[in-house]
Amino acid sequence: MTPKTIIEEPIPGNSLSSRRMHARISQKSEPMIRQAPVFEKASTTRTNTNKNKNTKNTKIHHNxxxxxxxxxxxxxxxxxxxxxxxxxxxxxxxxxxxxxxxxxxxxxxxxxxxxxxxxxxxxxxxxxxxxxxxxxxxxxxxxxxxxxxxxxxxxxxxxxxxxxxxxxxxxxxxxxxxxxxxxxxxxxxxxxxxxxxxxxxxxxxxxxxxxxxxxxxxxxxxxxxxxxxxxxxxxxxxxxxxxxxxxxxxxxxxxxxxxxxxxxxxxxxxxxxxxxxxxxxxxxxxxxxxxxxxxxxxxxxxxxxxxxxxxxxxxxxISLRAPKQNKNKRIKFDWNKLKTNSVLQAQFNIEVQNRYEILQNINTDHDIQTKYDNFITSIQDTTVKLIGKTTRKKRKNWASTTTIDLLEKRNSAKSKFKQQPSRENKKHWHILNKQLDESYNNDKINFLEDKLEQLKQAMVSNHLRT
CATH class of the missing domain: 3.60.10.10 (Endonuclease/exonuclease/phosphatase)
Known part of the structure; x- marks a missing residue:
């Protein structure tokens, strides 16, 4: 007599009978084994259904x-x-x-x-x-x-x-x-x-x-x-x-x-x-x-x-798009180092000659175009090694921190006058406004004097591009 095999599996549904485990008796000679379904573990975190409803139709704008x-x-x-x-x-x-x-x-x-x-x-x-x-x-x-x-x-x-x-x-x-x-x-x-x-x-x-x-x-x-x-x-x-x-x-x-x-x-x-x-x-x-x-x-x-x-x-x-950057951007080198440093000049000449001779030995074809390319490559490699790129100077903010503090105080004084109109508040606002104008004028004068001094030094050292 063939033994009976009992296989338990959940039957989907919401009724009470469907949630019970039923025994199914197989009448075949070989038992039919079914793989039990895999259920995900229920999350213990409670979700706010109202929040999900609101965000479902909400478009998030990143631009x-x-x-x-x-x-x-x-x-x-x-x-x-x-x-x-x-x-x-x-x-x-x-x-x-x-x-x-x-x-x-x-x-x-x-x-x-x-x-x-x-x-x-x-x-x-x-x-x-x-x-x-x-x-x-x-x-x-x-x-x-x-x-x-x-x-x-x-x-x-x-x-x-x-x-x-x-x-x-x-x-x-x-x-x-x-x-x-x-x-x-x-x-x-x-x-x-x-x-x-x-x-x-x-x-x-x-x-x-x-x-x-x-x-x-x-x-x-x-x-x-x-x-x-x-x-x-x-x-x-x-x-x-x-x-x-x-x-x-x-x-x-x-x-x-x-x-x-x-x-x-x-x-x-x-x-x-x-x-x-x-x-x-x-x-x-x-x-x-x-x-x-x-x-x-x-x-x-x-x-x-x-x-x-x-x-x-x-x-x-709105969606904005920046233009593509030029990959072959020109590199600026600090040639001022080569103008004033005689030791660097001699080292630069020797380095160019050595690199040029190496390239000439590698390339057996000695036509005029190959020689020119080798010469340019030697100069470029030597420049990168000995001189280096120019460092971009950051522009300075000509307004001082004292002026910015006065600007904050002036804005606060005017806001106070609008909320509480009185002669004292108006007078205080006008005084700060006058002090702010004087501070801006002094900062501008100092900024222009510094620029003039930098220009004089550049003329003396013959570095007008700086």
């Missing part, structure tokens, strides 16, 4: 940048650009569209650099008018400088800056005429703005940032809900506002500030000289295709330059 617009009123005063860079660095701002810097130059587009914490900030700008008014530009932090492509001037009130990316990104910096200007001047501005906007490929990310001197009201949302959001600061739209809306409808641009519900205190961008009236006239717009990349837009008091405008910042998520 978020902050772009701002700021009418600085002037950057001609010593230390103003450094104060701007310091505020942007402290608040993690990547790009700032600047209006009214009032710098006058003869070039169409100019580039200047400023150093903060051993990092170089780039400022692309066009000149102000002949009478010293206006002037626009874009301040670029070190991270975004790697993606910079080109910049171009459209008019005295409009310039464009292009960045490499996937897709490419174009930023238009604009400074519109005020409400009391003539219709001819306004028409010229918006015709130029519309033309340069339509020239940008439609699939690119296009951002318009600047002081547009346009008040947009609730009535514009009623008539143009696709272009203007419902969270407007004003009730009625003025003439510049209507012109801006017509431009948006023609060029498929969208208002960003009116998309987010913020209190009035975080929406106004300009304070009237009377100290009471406020308006929202600085705007950031984006083309309709990339409207959903905007995460938040609002006005801030964080960057302080004693301007009657506030900085407006927008956080957006």
């Amino acid at each position: 978020a940048i902050t772009i701002s617009t700021y009418n600085v009123r002037t950057l001609k005063q010593t230390g103003k650009l450094h104060q701007l860079v310091y505020g942007c660095s402290k608040n993690n701002i990547d790009l700032v569209a600047i209006q009214e810097h009032r710098w006058q130059t003869t070039e169409q587009i100019n580039t200047c650099y400023t150093i903060l914490n051993d990092q170089t900030w780039r400022f692309e700008y066009s000149s102000a008018t002949s009478d010293g008014h206006g002037g626009i530009g874009l301040l670029i932090n070190p991270r975004m400088s790697a993606f910079f492509n080109s910049s171009e001037k459209v008019s005295n009130r409009i310039m464009m800056v292009h960045f490499n990316g996937n897709p490419a990104t174009t930023i238009i910096i604009a400074y519109a005429p005020t409400e009391d200007k003539s219709d001819i001047e306004k028409d010229t501005f918006y015709n130029n703005l519309q033309q340069c906007t339509l020239d940008v490929p439609p699939h690119n990310v296009l951002i318009l940032a600047g002081d547009l001197n346009a008040r947009i009201g609730t009535d514009s949302h009623t008539t143009n809900p696709r272009t203007i959001g419902k969270y407007t600061y004003h009730q009625l739209t003025d003439d510049n506002g209507n012109r801006l809306i017509n431009y948006c409808e023609t060029c498929n641009m969208r208002s960003t500030q009116t998309r987010f519900p913020h209190p009035k205190s975080r929406s106004w961008t300009w304070l009237h000289p009377n100290g009471k009236s406020k308006a929202q006239i600085d705007h950031i717009l984006i083309n309709g295709k990339w409207l959903n990349s905007i995460r938040n837009v609002r006005a801030y008091n964080t960057v302080e330059l004693n301007s009657d405008h506030r900085i407006v910042s927008a956080k957006l998520s």
Whole structure:
């Protein structure tokens, strides 16, 4: 009689009978053995189901940048650009569209650099008018400088800056005429703005940032809900506002500030000289295709330059791409060592001769091209061995730590005056502001004197390139 074999296995299911272990009796002569299923050990860590539900449809953006617009009123005063860079660095701002810097130059587009914490900030700008008014530009932090492509001037009130990316990104910096200007001047501005906007490929990310001197009201949302959001600061739209809306409808641009519900205190961008009236006239717009990349837009008091405008910042998520580095980059050697050291000169000559003779013995073909290649190779190898590469000198920050401390105190004093208006707080703020200007002037003088001394030493040693 064939013995009976009992094999136990779990039967899948949720019923009580399926969870029990059943005996199966095999009637065959040979027992049929089944492999027991392998179960993973249950995790002892409890998971938050609500958190998983929220993160399931949440897209994490790793390429978020902050772009701002700021009418600085002037950057001609010593230390103003450094104060701007310091505020942007402290608040993690990547790009700032600047209006009214009032710098006058003869070039169409100019580039200047400023150093903060051993990092170089780039400022692309066009000149102000002949009478010293206006002037626009874009301040670029070190991270975004790697993606910079080109910049171009459209008019005295409009310039464009292009960045490499996937897709490419174009930023238009604009400074519109005020409400009391003539219709001819306004028409010229918006015709130029519309033309340069339509020239940008439609699939690119296009951002318009600047002081547009346009008040947009609730009535514009009623008539143009696709272009203007419902969270407007004003009730009625003025003439510049209507012109801006017509431009948006023609060029498929969208208002960003009116998309987010913020209190009035975080929406106004300009304070009237009377100290009471406020308006929202600085705007950031984006083309309709990339409207959903905007995460938040609002006005801030964080960057302080004693301007009657506030900085407006927008956080957006775009993909940028840096250009490929040139693999055959030219190597710079410190040839000054060879000019002044006679011992090194003799050693260099002997080393070149020895290497050249070795290469000539290896290569049996002694045509003129082979001799030339051997000679160049001998010089290059000897240069790497005896002279070495030049060490890049770091640019020094001309503003001292004392000045930066005064800048912090001045900003704190002004914030305190805004929160608690009084004569004492205002006087303390003005005193610190005066001390800060004097400190910047002294630092600039010391910096220029050091540069002059370095130039004199270079002339004496005949090292003018240093």
